[in-house]
Amino acid sequence: MQLPRATTSTACLRAFVETARWQSFTRAAETLCLTQSAVSKQVQLLEQQVGVRLLRRAPQGLSLTPAGSAYLAHASEALATLAEGEARARQLAGSEEAGGSVELSASPAFAAHWLIPLLPQFVAVAPSTRLLLRPRLPDFTPATERFDLEIRLGRGRWPDAQATYLLGREMALVASPKLLAGRSIRRAEDLSGLPLLQRAQRGYGWDEWAESAAPDWDRSQSPELLFEGFSVLIPAVIAGCGLAVCPLFLVLDALERGELVRPLGECVTGSSAYYAVIAAGAGRNSAREQLLEWLLSQAQATSDRVARLLAA
CATH class of the missing domain: 1.10.10.10 (Winged helix-like DNA-binding domain superfamily/Winged helix DNA-binding domain)
Known part of the structure; x- marks a missing residue:
């Protein structure tokens, strides 16, 4: 037997x-x-x-x-x-409040320029949820790391994962007003000679932007500066170090405050964006679902702000 x-x-x-x-x-x-x-x-x-x-x-x-x-x-x-x-079971027995825990990964720029300023609102609606936020560069997350929810930058297609679009398709050329002082800006050629700031990772590149917004612009006379990511590139743009192509939602506050401007007034739809990603086979997690629902609502509110900016 x-x-x-x-x-x-x-x-x-x-x-x-x-x-x-x-x-x-x-x-x-x-x-x-x-x-x-x-x-x-x-x-x-x-x-x-x-x-x-x-x-x-x-x-x-x-x-x-x-x-x-x-x-x-x-x-x-x-x-x-x-x-x-x-x-x-503990909740129904009255020994624990509703809640849970979520381990979330996001790039330093996404966290600093968008997520963290909004987090007090999530804490207010989900006070018993334990959120662990881990900064990770988009292209350098070890394959062995597993998170309940990841914010990834890409085209929305990853094997063995479910991706939901959040933000970032709209990108534009931005600069500090003090960098452009004394210049009459009517077309891309009027920006020639100014430093061009570039991210080291994929997405939001000058070639993709220029193909749509300035196909005849010769950038060869402009010096280029390379930055590891938007977390250091955006402060450099605000400081007047040069021009940059950025997703509008990440620089929305700076644009509304007047720290940055869009000298050409254009908006280009890029191939990259930020997505909320859940690994295939991930178990049920009510706290993660609540966080994802909240992220989507905040992303929609930010998209509405971007639309109003572009319509102004």
Whole structure:
């Protein structure tokens, strides 16, 4: 007679998920406040219970097997579902207020120039939600990191993920009024010789903007300055260091305050934008859904402000 397979424990699942996340027993042990040996044994026990090898152990480090990659999505969803159920049970028993936790990643510029100024409103509507905001550059998020919700910059198509458009399709040339003082600006050629500020990452590039707004402009005589991201590029534009192509929502406050102007008055629809992204296989998370709904409402309000700016 075949004996029933042992039930997988949540401790084993957590040990596997954290080990897969960090690809390290040591880092997983630090996260779980356990010893490295304990985490390794729990993962081994899980492999015995599942009946397949989930991790490759090699001198250069750990990696997921194909079976481990497939199992990881289900393990993560199972843990998330259990956490949601536990929180709901405590809420119904009166031992805990409604709430939850959300781990959110966003670029420093998106966080500083748009999200953080609005966060007091989210805290007001969801006071019991624990929000952990982690800044990550769009092109440099390690593949092993997993977040409940990510704000990504791109074209809205990522494998194994669901993306919802937020903001950023509208981009324009912006500059400080003091940089343009004494110049009569009627066309792009009138800007020749001024420094051009460029992001190091993909998206919102001069070539894409010029193709639509100034196809005949010769920029070869203008010096170029390279910046790591909008978090440092936007302050440089405001300081008068040069011209830049920016998504309008990130510089909307500066435009409304008069710190920046659109010398040509144009608006170009770019190929890149900011999206709220949830990894495929992510478990249910009511706090994440509440945050996403709030983000979408705030994005719509900002889009309305951008439309009013362009109509003025």
